[in-house]
Amino acid sequence: MSTLLIKHARIVTMDNHQREIPDGGLFVRDGFIEQVSPTGELPTSADEVLDLHNHIVLPGLVNTHHHFYQTLTRAVPAAQDANLFNWLKTLYPIWARLTPNDIFISTQTALSELAHSGCTTASDHLYLFPNGSKLDDEIAGALEIGLRIQASRGSMSLGESQGGLPPDSVVDTEESILKDSQRLIQKYHDAKPGAFVQIVLAPCSPFSVTGELMKQSASLAREYGVHLHTHLAETEDEEQFCLQRFGHRPVGYMQEVDWIGEDVWFAHAVWVNQDEIKLFAKHKCGVAHCPTSNMRLASGIAPIKQYRAAGVNVGLGVDGSASNDGSHLLAEVRQAMLLARVKEGITGYSLSNDPDRKLMTAREALWLGTRGGAAVLGRTDIGSLEKGKCADFFAIDLNRLDYAGAQHDPVSAVVFCQPQRVDYTVVGGKFVV
């Protein structure tokens, strides 16, 4: 039994009432929150006590899409100014030389960056396993850092010789992919509240695996109750690829391979129409919105306001570090708010007399980064500061140059002002930063 008391902080709960407590705190027992309230109502002692006077405390951010291994290939000159398909073709041969130790080191690099930006749970999508590397190398790196991880067993089976995009050197046979997926679920997947490791099955994209592998992966995932993830409708090129190869738009193809449901979330989902947005809402498919990556690769702007209005779960992702080129999740919250406003602007916001048409607020962007992300990953134990939830949070000292003049609204300051490195990050009651 161990207890932790946080007091005199500005608490942002992100509960259903979006309750904020100006002088509040948390009482934590064995990694879970036992009480969230004004400081005066909290117990007065604990094994560890931290006075966070002049700090803001928010629920840990949830990253819904990343490729940790890419932290070793940032700003590669030949890929700096390429669109998605050319960017991939430039990088695949470099990634084909990754080793198990590279997977371990890049995992720790990405998770350290994420932790410094307030992230406490991260999903990662590892879809190539060159030179004997395994998802186990990533999980080992993550367990040392101490963030929660949704480790996606990605896959690519459709090499160039089969009409796919990746070179044959980075694809695997479908039989070995499914066998390894089952091994990983049995070895690591923890379905209990407070889990530190969960496994996800994640064929890379429609243009790198066959429809048969998509179907088999869905069936295996549902047998064990694990979630499914893939890239979808990221670029207009992909839409053309799917129409030519499968005779469907990307979302239609997902319906055909049984990839529609509340256990599925898609990265990007930029190129969708109104009917597809309604379909996601009806079947509770989640979306991992990666605004920086979408800007970096000139992919387009995802219709986040329309998703939200339709009731689709949306979380945020920094995406791989070869297309961001960083893992600052609080910065991604800011990008999401700003890019949603750009979209409003180019679709005629300034000409609109509609009083209901509102810009995305800082609190809404924070909601996407916390509650939205938790919902997308199918987790009810994280995303807010409430009794019974995991003690996952971060704190920022408000007394800094970057927030000068913004002290009247510290919650908005952390989104509107220059994104900061956090002062504390706590996961399951333990200090990671």
Ligand SMILES: [Zn+2]
């Ligand atoms: Zn990605």
